[in-house]
Amino acid sequence: MSEGSKRRLKLWIRLLSVTRGAEAHLREFLRVRHGSTLPRFDVMAALYRRRDGCSMSELSRMLLVSNGNVTTVVDRLEADGMVERRPSEADRRTVFVSLTPQGLQHFEVLARDHEAEVAKIFAGLDDADVDALTEIMKRAAKR
Amino acid sequence: MSEGSKRRLKLWIRLLSVTRGAEAHLREFLRVRHGSTLPRFDVMAALYRRRDGCSMSELSRMLLVSNGNVTTVVDRLEADGMVERRPSEADRRTVFVSLTPQGLQHFEVLARDHEAEVAKIFAGLDDADVDALTEIMKRAAKR
DNA sequence: GCGAACAATTTCAAGATTAAAACTTTTATG
């Protein structure tokens, strides 16, 4: 096994550790301060970016989770009045999901606090680190 | 909201996307090639590093998951003969877990293939990227 | 147009995950 593969393995372990730590922190934050969860936040964030709504499949691709998963999270959000389903008229297989006005309002509060919390988590990195990291991540994503 | 917090939010989104993509790839790899799963691999990897065994709580802290979670994953690994529980003699509350000989043998094959797969995933990064990233991650972990 | 492949979503069963509560054992304190 090559030297390079060991270095990449080490990198992966660190990456995972940082990401999981941050996720745990954000989950706790959402739970305690907003009575919400990470998957709910993720779905709402995706719908906030796609303000006109998007299909379940698109949602699943954006979030890198299974489509069955999207169904159950959207089910709960719908039950809470945060999102709504709307059947496509062009293709009756497709279902469009979008934030309700209430969901939009709720998310904007959530997003503001979430951004501040993320900034807190990465406060230990200076601006040069942030830029370098973002750049490298962009390259790592291309596969 | 400051400019810096927006940049850090962007960084976080990229970080998550890369990490989730890699996790999805590794999960698929473990499932198809080895009939295993990521949490099982993680537990076995932790026990491989702590060859003499470690307590459930240590395991939970190492992996950044809840102790209830460790219980169920270890339950299954134990049922499959990969790990064994051994009550502590000094403190009867604690339970030590360790790889069985079969588990050790199984893991060594798994680990070799896993390392190669990780190297494949991060093949798009050159050695300088890998070093820079590892360094920054070390800094990000300090909180 | 028929029928077969394909596509979008949901359902299902199994496993993973969490937080909180329950249980057992140890330690500390009066």
Place this chain on the structure above:
DNA sequence: CATAAAAGTTTTAATCTTGAAATTGTTCGC
């Protein structure tokens, strides 16, 4: 010593997650 606090683990209920199967709808080749 008694007993209260703390610690390690498991259990429980709820949510999340996956991959596969089932359902429903569309498209395409003939």
